[in-house]
């Protein structure tokens with residue numbers, strides 16, 4: 001148990017990320033009390049039953065009232081409306097953070113609703129699953145994962161406190177600016193998710209021809225695609241609508257490379273394919289050897305296959 005970092009934390013939107021934060025804060029004693037807001041009675045009841053909130057409220061404004069830290073944990077497209085609702089009720093000196101997968105759009109939507117004297121520190125835990133809702137969370141979700149925070153104009157004291165909360169939940173914290181965040185995430189998360197969605201869509205069309213073979217014989221790669229493509233549609237719709245420029249940029253580069261590989265296959269250019277795959281293999285090995293694969297299970301970290 002650590003000493004509490006915040007007296008009163010308010011979680012707005014009680015899904016996977018908020019419930020995981022609630023469980024983690026309880027497990028490691030990081031908040032003296034946790035208030036939660038969800039729109040439905042069933043979700044509010046689940047939060048009390050599972051014990052990751054001490055109190056629940058039917059409005060975001062009531063939950064945020066008197067909180068030292070307010071965590072916006074709703075889909076990116078809903079952040080602005082929630083900020084508009086809680087803005088007038090925030091305690092002076094309170095910190096507002098969010099956990100959204102996109103940062104520039106959240107800042108544009110939220111900042112105008114926060115008056116002077118409120119510390120706004122956007123954040124993004126690089127941890128999650130394909131599951132959603134209040135029953136999907138668990139205390140160890142953020143362990144050994146990165147959490148990116150965008151300090152902006154916030155005071156160093158408020159930033160240090162939020163950093164301590166994430167570190168208390170087991171994360172490695174890095175500061176970043178919002179535009180850079182959105183570009184990095186377009187490469188590492190957003191475009192890969194779109195590719196998974198597309199691949200599962202392609203297989204679904206084929207399934208009409210081959211019946212159940214595609215799922216039955218799918219090896220690990222395709223299974224991972226189906227897991228990722230089972231993620232929440234609202235959340236991912238909002239990610240693509242709000243990180244439009246960066247994902248379109250990366251998708252453009254992706255399709256150029258794909259066409260190049262398509263041509264190599266058509267032309268029977270084995271050398272081109274071999275060189276490309278040799279380069280990508282070296283990248284993966286470089287990541288592992290540099291010890292930077294902290295978001296992956298241990299099997300890749302300790303030993304590199306020499307073959």
Ligand SMILES: NC(=O)C1=CN([C@@H]2O[C@H](COP(=O)(O)OP(=O)(O)OC[C@H]3O[C@@H](n4cnc5c(N)ncnc54)[C@H](O)[C@@H]3O)[C@@H](O)[C@H]2O)C=CC1
Pocket residue numbers: 012013014015016017018037038039043073074075076078081082099100101102124125126127128129130131132133134232235
């Ligand atoms: N799922 C993941 O793996 C990760 C998600 N994120 C981000 O975290 C945020 C939350 O995602 P999850 O917890 O996964 O989603 P979730 O779907 O499990 O939970 C979100 C909750 O917000 C509620 N909600 C939607 N609009 C609302 C509104 N206007 N007022 C109050 N509640 C509202 C929904 O009913 C739902 O219960 C998103 O912005 C997402 O981009 C960040 C890292 C990982």
Ligand SMILES: O=C(O)C(=O)Cc1ccc(O)cc1
Pocket residue numbers: 100101125126127128129130189228
């Ligand atoms: O489940 C997975 O593989 C993920 O990639 C989880 C995830 C989803 C969205 C984020 O913004 C961060 C992490």
